[in-house]
Amino acid sequence: xxxxxxxxxxxxxxxxxxxTFSKRRSGLFKKAFxxxxxxxxxxxxxxxxPTGRLYEYSSTRHDPLSLxxxxxx
Amino acid sequence: xxxxxxxxxxxxxxxxxxxTFSKRRSGLFKKAFxxxxxxxxxxxxxxxxPTGRLYEYSSTRHDPLSLxxxxxx
DNA sequence: AACACTATTTATAAAGG
DNA sequence: TCCTTTATAAATAGTGT
Numbered sequence: 464x465x466x467x468x469x470x471x472x473x474x475x476x477x478x479x480x481x482x483t484f485s486k487r488r489s490g491l492f493k494k495a496f497x498x499x500x501x502x503x504x505x506x507x508x509x510x511x512x513p514t515g516r517l518y519e520y521s522s523t524r525h526d527p528l529s530l531x532x533x534x535x536x
Numbered sequence: 537x538x539x540x541x542x543x544x545x546x547x548x549x550x551x552x553x554x555x556t557f558s559k560r561r562s563g564l565f566k567k568a569f570x571x572x573x574x575x576x577x578x579x580x581x582x583x584x585x586p587t588g589r590l591y592e593y594s595s596t597r598h599d600p601l602s603l604x605x606x607x608x609x
Numbered sequence: 610a611a612c613a614c615t616a617t618t619t620a621t622a623a624a625g626g
Numbered sequence: 627t628c629c630t631t632t633a634t635a636a637a638t639a640g641t642g643t
Contacts, residue, residue, distance in 0.1 A: 484575040502557040511578040537633040
């Protein structure tokens with residue numbers, strides 16, 4: 464149960480890192496939700512796991528749009 | 537100093553709401569930073585204030601791209 | 610993997626300068 | 627408005643199931 468101050472640096476142990484990822488991701492999205500509601504703000508949070516999985520939170524529902532994107536350097 | 541549990545609903549008082557917005561926005565970005573570092577994740581958070589001001593956090597520096605966007609319904 | 614527990618750290622609301 | 631203080635609520639690391 465939380466021994467000592469946690470250092471903010473990469474968690475080497477895979478299992479611990481995954482558990483922390485899940486817990487803190489939830490915590491982040493909760494904070495985002497609270498901020499939007501308390502302060503009438505629009506908030507979005509986007510998280511990519513190291514394996515490229517996407518997790519996202521948005522305070523607002525938006526109708527999906529059809530986008531075509533042209534990217535030049 | 538924090539009397540009782542804070543209800544998560546719109547803060548009506550403008551001054552209090554602005555102070556809370558500032559504090560919690562910082563808190564959110566800090567959590568985003570910690571998540572990215574602890575778990576090697578890419579994290580972005582975007583906040584619009586009620587007046588439309590933009591605040592953003594990104595765990596990663598990306599080269600700016602020139603984008604042209606075509607939106608159809 | 611996902612839930613429960615809980616000691617402890619961390620965030621933060623309100624107040625004061 | 628911005629910093630500091632501090633009491634208290636909230637998040638969470640490690641453990642157990």
